[in-house]
Amino acid sequence: MHSASVVEDLNNLKPPPDFDTTIRTNCIHNPSLRYCNSSDLNEIFKSTIVASHLCNESRNPNCVETFPKIDLRSRPKIAPLYLSFSFFWKYCPLSILSIDLSNNSMKGSFPIDVLQCTQIHALDLSHNELTGDVPIHSFSPLTNLTLLNLSYNYFSESTVSDTEFFKRFNASSFFHSGLLPNQKKFTIKAIILLVGFPIFVILMVGCFWWLCFVRPDFLPRVFRRKNKFTPSMLKAATDGFSRENLVGKGEGVHMYRGVLRDGTQVRIEIYRDDISRESQRRFEEECKVLVQLSHENMVQVLGSCSRRRLRAIVTEWMEGENVEIWLSRSAPSWKHRLKILMGVVKGMCYLQEEWPEVGYDLRTSSVLLSDNLRPLISRFKVGDQSSSTRKIHKFGVFLLEIVVSSRLSDESKSGEVGFIDHIRKHYPGNLREISQAVIIRT
CATH class of the missing domain: 3.30.200.20 (Phosphorylase Kinase; domain 1)
Structure with a gap:
């Protein structure tokens, strides 16, 4: 029987004159019948005709008394035909408790009309070629459903929220259905996660340790020590x-x-x-x-x-030279010498007033000069116990070096005392006269 001729025959069928009375009588005895609230007698009549045929096709033992199951498994020619009768599913008989449409090579989306049989206990759509999403929300009225088989189809993978619904049923019900993640892929992902995550954590900890304790200069300034x-x-x-x-x-x-x-x-x-x-x-x-x-x-x-x-x-x-080299390189003017002396005095006063526990080296080799001849004390010693007299003596020696434009020779490497001896040896005259002579020359 061709589906086109069956549909045509159904459309040509008209309900008998007393059909309305029959429907009313049925609804009085059983108000829960789905067609009781409908006034479309043509649709109701066609649904009863389809129900009668489908009951027999499903090999039910006594279709006159009851219609307990729809069994169209391995019936690829007629299963799609009965699925197309939306009016039948609209008035699905309440006696139907099981629907089996497996192994029919059906294509297309999930046959949502079958879910109008809300009283069913079992639904089998396995071994077909159904695709797309499974309408999980449409299953909520099927409170009696305990067996669902969607295996061997091509449905879209379900979302995380939908997986709670599938937990109601045996995992084999969704084998190769496309709904659940591929087990092999899942295993690979799990292994990658279990192995990769600890490695990632170790690498992150290693990077953090390297940044904090080896090269903190790669961190933003606010995070550095x-x-x-x-x-x-x-x-x-x-x-x-x-x-x-x-x-x-x-x-x-x-x-x-x-x-x-x-x-x-x-x-x-x-x-x-x-x-x-x-x-x-x-x-x-x-x-x-x-x-x-x-x-x-x-x-x-x-x-x-x-x-x-x-x-x-x-x-x-500091790009500039130190005072020792500066003195030996040329004959600096007295103005420049005085500028250096005043700068050194300012630095000494700052340390004496703010940091008296910090000592300093005033040798001409330890005082650097900036590009504009600003003197910079460069060597310090915390916890210096030098007395004020000792510090004044250091400055006096530094002053003499500035005045006479002399640095310690090989003969005077014994330090400041050696420098005094150096002055006495090479400048045996009066120190004031020596100073005046230097000032006149510069």
Whole structure:
């Protein structure tokens, strides 16, 4: 039987004259019948005809008395036809408790009309080629549904919220349905997650540790520890403590020129001697004081690095020369000498008033000059016990060097006392006369 002829025959059928009376009588005996609230006798009549045929096609034993199931499994020719009768599903008999439309190669979207049979206990749509979304919200009236089989279809993968609905049924009901994530893919994802997440966490912790304790200069300034440098930062600033950046050596100290990551040029004093924890603690306390010094006639201490085997003090880089070289290179004017002396005095007064515990080195080799001849005291010592007399003596020696344009020769390497002897030897006359002669020349 062709579906077109069946539909045509149904459309040509008219209800008998007493059909209206029959419907009313049925509704009096059973008001829950779905067609009781409808006045479309043609649709009701056609639905009863389809119900009678479908009951027999489903091999029910006594269709006169009851219609308990729709069984069209493996009936690909007629299953789509009966699904197309929307008027039948609209008035779906309440006696139907099971619908089986499996193994029919049906295509298209989910046959939502079957869900109008809200009283059913079982629905089987397996082994078809249905696609698209499953209307989960339309299942809510089917409170008696205990068996649902949608396996072997091509439905769209369900959302996380829909998975709660599927938990009502056996997992095999959705095998290869497309609704649930592919088990193999899920396993792979789970393995990736279980292995990848710890690795990701370890990498993140490693990066965080590296940024905080190895190269904090890669962090925004607000997250950095102020005035603190790490060995890696200093190594990067000096190209691995290269010879090209080595600008001086002393007893136990190497001095480098460096460039920080933000472009700031610095002078780095490196101490590599192994010291005790107590000495390291004292060094750290001294550095905390030095970074607080702030005066126009002092080299700014930017920070420090404190490790057992590597200690460093980082200061701003000054392009100018020191006073010792400046004096030997030319015959400076007295005006310029006086400017340098006044700058040094200002720096001394600042330290005496604000930081009396901080000593300083006033040798001409330790006082640097900026481009505009601004003197900068560059070497300090926290906890200096020098008396005021001693400090005045230091300044006096510095003053003499400025006045006579002399630096310590090889004969006078014994320090300030040696310098006095140097003056007595080379300038045996009256010091006032020597000073006057210098002033006249300059």
